């Protein structure tokens with residue numbers, strides 16, 4: 575879960591006009607994994623059929639009624655959709671559940687082939703399709719790894735550094751009150 579928070583935050587950080595929104599909303603990138611508690615992991619909250627309407631409504635509502643919240647609405651949508659895309663690139667996701675009840679996966683990587691005389695890079699794109707049980711069957715899922723924690727700490731450090739000029743006055747006001 576932490577890797578989703580870190581990835582979406584790190585990707586959005588250079589574009590963010592107000593990085594405090596990233597700190598406040600980054601946890602939303604972990605939200606899709608809560609479909610595991612419904613027994614529908616990588617299905618209900620990972621499907622574009624579920625997520626896209628939520629994102630469209632969120633961004634349209636912010637644009638129409640609260641333009642000040644457009645940036646957080648776009649970041650929230652990015653968190654939700656990037657989660658699914660990251661899972662899909664290297665793992666099975668029921669991307670179009672319930673319309674298409676199959677698990678889909680896309681592997682993209684570059685191989686370096688050593689022919690003995692030359693080194694030839696080769697782009698490999700491998701789409702896979704499997705039954706829905708590939709993602710919903712009981713099993714184990716990686717919850718946390720040292721890489722996830724490292725990425726998350728880098729993300730938090732960078733975001734606080736960028737948001738510090740806007741956070742500092744609020745913190746000083748808070749400290750003066752106590």
Ligand SMILES: [Zn+2]
Pocket residue numbers: 606607616620657661
């Ligand atoms: Zn996931």
